[in-house]
Amino acid sequence: MIVERLHLNSYRNIEDASLEFSERFNFITGRNAQGKTNLLEAIHIFSLGRSFRTRRSSELIRFGCDHFFLRLTGRSDSGVEFKLEMGQEKSGRTKLSINGKQMNGVSEILGFMPSVIFTPRDVELSSGPPAGRRVYLDYTAAQVSPGFLADLKEYRQVLKQRNSLLRAAAAGGVFDEAQLGVWDEALAGKGGAVVKGRIEMLEVISERAREIFDEVLGRDDGLKLAYRCSYDPDAGGEDSLRAALLAARESERRRGYTLAGPHYDDVIMEIAGEDVRRFASQGRKRLLAVVLKLAQADVIMARRGERPVVLLDDIFSELDPGVVSGVRKMLSDRYQSFITSPRGEDFPGDISGASRYEVENGVFSAPEGPPKAS
Ligand SMILES: Nc1ncnc2c1ncn2[C@@H]1O[C@H](COP(=O)(O)OP(=O)(O)OP(=O)(O)O)[C@@H](O)[C@H]1O
Numbered sequence: 001m002i003v004e005r006l007h008l009n010s011y012r013n014i015e016d017a018s019l020e021f022s023e024r025f026n027f028i029t030g031r032n033a034q035g036k037t038n039l040l041e042a043i044h045i046f047s048l049g050r051s052f053r054t055r056r057s058s059e060l061i062r063f064g065c066d067h068f069f070l071r072l073t074g075r076s077d078s079g080v081e082f083k084l085e086m087g088q089e090k091s092g093r094t095k096l097s098i099n100g101k102q103m104n105g106v107s108e109i110l111g112f113m114p115s116v117i118f119t120p121r122d123v124e125l126s127s128g129p130p131a132g133r134r135v136y137l138d139y140t141a142a143q144v145s146p147g148f149l150a151d152l153k154e155y156r157q158v159l160k161q162r163n164s165l166l167r168a169a170a171a172g173g174v175f176d177e178a179q180l181g182v183w184d185e186a187l188a189g190k191g192g193a194v195v196k197g198r199i200e201m202l203e204v205i206s207e208r209a210r211e212i213f214d215e216v217l218g219r220d221d222g223l224k225l226a227y228r229c230s231y232d233p234d235a236g237g238e239d240s241l242r243a244a245l246l247a248a249r250e251s252e253r254r255r256g257y258t259l260a261g262p263h264y265d266d267v268i269m270e271i272a273g274e275d276v277r278r279f280a281s282q283g284r285k286r287l288l289a290v291v292l293k294l295a296q297a298d299v300i301m302a303r304r305g306e307r308p309v310v311l312l313d314d315i316f317s318e319l320d321p322g323v324v325s326g327v328r329k330m331l332s333d334r335y336q337s338f339i340t341s342p343r344g345e346d347f348p349g350d351i352s353g354a355s356r357y358e359v360e361n362g363v364f365s366a367p368e369g370p371p372k373a374s
């Protein structure tokens with residue numbers, strides 16, 4: 001997909017802006033706290049249905065104003081034009097329309113405009129808590145497989161209900177073992193499906209990530225990603241989860257929540273045989289996170305037949321110049337990308353098909369370079 005234009009009104013620190021984008025590189029520079037991330041957020045909001053930075057959409061309204069409004073126009077890879085609008089009055093709900101048709105809720109936009117986003121927080125993807133790696137895997141699988149998304153939602157639902165039963169028992173209420181047995185069955189079934197879907201997804205991602213990693217570095221650095229199932233080293237599926245739940249029965253009853261399932265699983269990452277979490281440098285962790293996002297984009301494109309929009313917020317700090325040009329080469333000709341940096345020198349002037357915007361206090365300069373997505 002290509003984002004052709006974005007109109008922003010009273011959004012964050014942006015009073016009013018109408019921007020046209022290049023269908024290849026869009027570089028956004030400016031000092032800290034001027035509005036670079038705000039612009040990426042305003043594009044990404046049409047992909048996720050909400051901001052990636054906050055769940056409180058009233059925070060998006062410019063201070064002192066009573067509403068915000070965004071209009072994004074673009075076209076699919078097959079050339080179909082579309083128009084997306086989102087807005088909110090101060091005390092109202094967020095409203096969304098697709099091609100002029102009002103949606104019932106913002107989540108209806110999920111899946112319409114695929115995108116991948118790298119934010120500085122993602123540096124922690126490889127070395128932070130396991131939840132980040134599960135979210136990465138689940139988000140990718142959900143974008144390409146509606147079946148996986150349905151399994152995941154049902155799993156979460158069952159987990160919630162099972163936990164509330166256990167919580168009541170632990171607090172001294174009745175322990176309804178028959179009801180728990182029903183939840184065990186549902187949890188084992190859906191949990192097994194989630195693990196299977198994740199493992200399949202990780203196989204595809206890890207192959208692509210390894211290729212990208214080697215290409216950017218110009219050598220084989222032995223990147224390995226492996227699924228670690230918390231309750232069964234062989235990730236045997238439904239039966240082993242059922243057995244793990246039975247084995248945990250007494251502790252669950254005491255502690256009041258579910259102690260086995262894919263919500264404890266992890267992805268192990270290694271570079272040249274070393275655990276990334278413990279040994280990788282800061283620059284390698286950043287590169288690995290960027291590579292994982294690029295692999296995500298490739299998987300989405302291969303499975304969906306639609307190119308995701310690539311949003312990269314401040315990716316270049318800590319990366320050496322060779323790696324920076326390797327990443328730029330990977331993006332070139334593949335995706336429309338939006339890349340921010342407080343350092344103008346991260347974007348050499350001779351990149352073809354690139355537009356450069358400078359933002360100061362929410363005001364964007366007219367772009368240099370080809371402004372228009374034709
Ligand atoms: N609702 C709002 N109304 C007005 N201004 C806002 C609002 N929300 C955030 N801001 C302002 O937006 C600015 C931050 O913008 P943004 O996060 O895009 O900065 P940035 O250019 O990405 O900076 P950095 O280089 O530090 O990442 C801050 O000055 C903040 O006060």
Ligand SMILES: [Mg+2]
Nearest residue numbers: 036037038313
């Ligand atoms: Mg920023």
